[in-house]
Amino acid sequence: MDTRRVKTGASVTTRRIIAYIVLVLVTFICLFWFYVLFINASRSHSDLTKGFTLIPGGYLLKNWDSLMHSTQPVLLGMRNSLIISISAAVLSTYFSTMTAYAIHAYQFKIKDFMFAFILAVMMIPTQVVALGFIRLMGRMNLMDTYIPLIIPSIAAPATFFYMKQYMESTLPMALLEAARIDGSGEFRTFNHIVLPLMKPAIAVQAIFTFVASWNNYFTPALVLTTDKKKTLPILIAQLRSADFLKFDMGQVYMMIAFSIFPVIVIYLILSKYIVGGVAVGAVKG
Numbered sequence: 113m114d115t116r117r118v119k120t121g122a123s124v125t126t127r128r129i130i131a132y133i134v135l136v137l138v139t140f141i142c143l144f145w146f147y148v149l150f151i152n153a154s155r156s157h158s159d160l161t162k163g164f165t166l167i168p169g170g171y172l173l174k175n176w177d178s179l180m181h182s183t184q185p186v187l188l189g190m191r192n193s194l195i196i197s198i199s200a201a202v203l204s205t206y207f208s209t210m211t212a213y214a215i216h217a218y219q220f221k222i223k224d225f226m227f228a229f230i231l232a233v234m235m236i237p238t239q240v241v242a243l244g245f246i247r248l249m250g251r252m253n254l255m256d257t258y259i260p261l262i263i264p265s266i267a268a269p270a271t272f273f274y275m276k277q278y279m280e281s282t283l284p285m286a287l288l289e290a291a292r293i294d295g296s297g298e299f300r301t302f303n304h305i306v307l308p309l310m311k312p313a314i315a316v317q318a319i320f321t322f323v324a325s326w327n328n329y330f331t332p333a334l335v336l337t338t339d340k341k342k343t344l345p346i347l348i349a350q351l352r353s354a355d356f357l358k359f360d361m362g363q364v365y366m367m368i369a370f371s372i373f374p375v376i377v378i379y380l381i382l383s384k385y386i387v388g389g390v391a392v393g394a395v396k397g
Contacts, residue, residue, distance in 0.1 A: 146372075148164070149365060149368060149369050149372070150168075150369055151165070151166065151167075151168050151169070152361075152362070152365040153172065153175060153362065153365040153366040153368070153369040154168045154169040154170070154171055154172035154175070155168075155169030155171055155362055155365075156169060156171045156174075156175075156362050157359075157360045157361045157362050157363075159171075159362075160361045160362060160365075161361070169362075171362055172366075174362075175360075175362045175363055175365070175366040176366055178360060178362075178363050178366075179363050179366050179367055179370070182351070182363065184339075184347045184350060184351055184367075185339055185340055185342075185347070186344075186347065186367065186370065188340050189342055189343055189344040189346075189347040190344060190370070190371075190374070192258075192341060192342065192343050192344075193326055193343040193344045193345075193371075193374075194374065195258060196258055196261050196262055196325055196332075196343060197321075197322045197325040197326040198322065199258075199262045199265075200261070200262055200265035200321055200322070200325040201265075201318045201319075201321040201322040201325065202318075203262065203263070203265050203266050204265040204266065204268040204271050204317070204318075204321045205271060205314045205317050205318050205321065207266045207267075207268075208266075208268050208271035208272040208275050208317070209275045209306070209307065209310055209313075209314065210302060211230070211272050211275075212272050212275035212276040212278075212279055213275075213279065213302055213306055215227055215276055216276060216279045216280065216283065217285070217288055227276075230269050230272055230273075231269060231273060233267070233269045234269040234270055234273070238330065238331065239330070242330070242331070242334065245260070245264075245331075246334055246335070249335065255335060255337070256335065256336055256337045256338055256341060257335075257341075258341070260331070260335050261325075261328075261331060261332055261335060261336075265321065265325065268321065271317045271320075271321065274313065274316070274317055275310065275313055275317070278310065278312075278313040279306075279310070282309055282310075283306065283309055283310075287305065288301060288305075288306075291305055315382040316382075318382060319378055319379055319382050322375070322378055323375055323378075326344075326345075326371075326374070326375060327345060328343075328345065329345040329346060329349065332345065332346055333345075333346055333349075344367075344370075344371040345371075347367070348364070348367055348368060348371065351363065351364055351367055352364055
């Protein structure tokens, strides 16, 4: 008996050591590229053309100053990206949670059809409907505005599906029935009972939606035409496509590093919810 316990304990310890080694390696691989980015942001264009190095350069402030005095409205691009990404994350998570709540909590004839239809929408690529979308926005006089980049985020099938799976794991119908018996209205039940229980899932989907909207280049490039309204991905593309004599690789790396900073901040703010949210949401997946 003691021998079996010793072997079991040794086996568990070995698995833990292997797991920690793998996690350290994966963490190193993920963070290494961020390190490379910030190293390159501190080097000059001539240094970057010579090849890669792990030693930081001395051009960090100079690259920053050059970026701030470039023809690209970088700070305005940051503001535009923040407005669009935060608005999209809030609308997507709130209305997707509300839709998932309706499918989860109510019984109606076309419930199964609606669930299948929403999931089927996920199979349609954005590029397929882009032309029709742009035509519609043009007829509504919404081109070169933020509305086409924010309002459509309300319809987010992937976020809805995640919220629905999470609700099946964490939101018992008995709790909702008890709230109704106590006289709570449906909106009050949703806002004061359901949403607090969904905080981990909302945090996970908020950061995913924020990052997707922040990195989105395709739709903003079609909709936005005024330089002062363009987002950071568009400005980065314009900076990279500059004339050869004006092209500064150090400036480009500095702008990319600058654009990543808000994503890191959002992740750090919501990171405590991510592990628990992903774990619980995947139980029914």
